[in-house]
Amino acid sequence: MNTTSPAPEHATAFAEQKARLPIVTLVLLAVIGFVLITMETLPAGLLPVIADGLNTSEVSVGLLVSAYALGTVIVTIPAISLTRSLRRKPLLLAAIAGLITANTLTAISNDLVLALSSRFIAGAFSGIIWGMLAAYGLKISPQNRAGRALAIVSAGAPMGFALGTPLGSWLGTALDWRWAFIALSLLALIASVALALVAPDAAGQDSQSGRERMPVVRVFRLPGVAITLAVIFAWMLASNTVYTYLTPYLRTSDGSLHVDMQLFIFGVSSVAGIALVGALLDRHPRLLLHGSLVVFTAAAVTLLVGHASTPAIIIATVLWGVTFGGAPAQLQAALTTSGGRDSDVANSFLPVAFNVAIFVAGILGAALLAGLDGLALPIVMIVFGLIAFALTIVGRRTAFSAPQAS
Secondary structure (H helix, E strand, O other): OOOOOOOHHHHHHHHHHHHOOOHHHHHHHHHHHHHHHHHHHHHHHOHHHHHHHHOOOHHHHHHHHHHHHHHHHHHHHHHHHHHOOOOHHHHHHHHHHHHHHHHHHHHHOOOHHHHHHHHHHHHHHHHHHHHHHHHHHHHOOOHHHHHHHHHHHHOHHHHHHHHHHHHHHHHHHHOOHHHHHHHHHHHHHHHHHHHHHHOOOOOOOOOOOOOOOOOHHHHHOOOOHHHHHHHHHHHHHHHHHHHHOHHHHHOOOOOOOOHHHHHHHHHHHHHHHHHHHHHHOOOOHHHHHHHHHHHHHHHHHHHHHOOOOHHHHHHHHHHHHHHHHHHHHHHHHHHHHHHHHHHHHHHHHHHHHHHHHHHHHHHHHHHHHHHOOOOHHHHHHHHHHHHHHHHHHHOOOOOOOOOOOO
């Protein structure tokens, strides 16, 4: 009498189920990524109306972005390190609940100090979530479709940049800035309820065989982790220096292309980049990364030499958007693979590197524009694009291989 082996037809059905991508859960994780990026950048598009609502200056309102980034930078790594033994689904839902609470406090705040404090807390929860998304998506996906799973999960970030922030700015200007924040809380709430209903659970990083935790510093020193973080910083600094100051750049053109149209082109192209990476990441990760940075740098050169031509700017924006849209999946895949069983901790470095790059890009762009025109910005994009490309060549022996499910 056999009581341990399932019937052949049941075993086949189970194997087929394991081979399928959990599409709904992966899309919901992408929605959360969309919320995180939109939530972070939203104040930049609503500076005047938030300043009026809080009876303060636009410069002070700009600190809402800095406070969010600071919370992410300070809290992410220690939080992920301390919680890596916990099961993923309950931790993710708890972090989303904290994010919703903090963001709602920002929406109802009438005081700048309270708003800054709630933004710092929201950034902290955002960092925890970012540190989990990629590894969680891989844990619940079949190994031979890891790249496609990462492409789906990573789609939320470029969509937030391209569509979330402009839509949030429109809503906040048309109605009231508070409604833009409330809308993000509602979207996150809907997504979290859906995740609670359909998402499979996954084990924490340290629940296998009583394995001793690897210290955070040793995770950072794992082959491939540091070089990947350097690529992230250089690539995101190159991109965000121009993205943050598109209006000053467009003043050097013939004036026929408006910033909202350029952002729309960038957004559509980012979606194409996500699809391209999803199709190629599992098979050609290194070639894809090298090619993406070559095209990214070519886009920057086109922005510089073709600034007087609207068609040239459009072509450059398409190339820029395609490469940026596919960047998060490639970089998360590299960190996840390099981190191995400590991939959650390795991925917790990503939002830190990303937010430091955003912070530095804002300062660098402002400093350049104080004495130069907008053409200085694509020069920065070229220089740091080349640095990122060189780093991928240097690190090809230890990083940027095909992603593996944990």
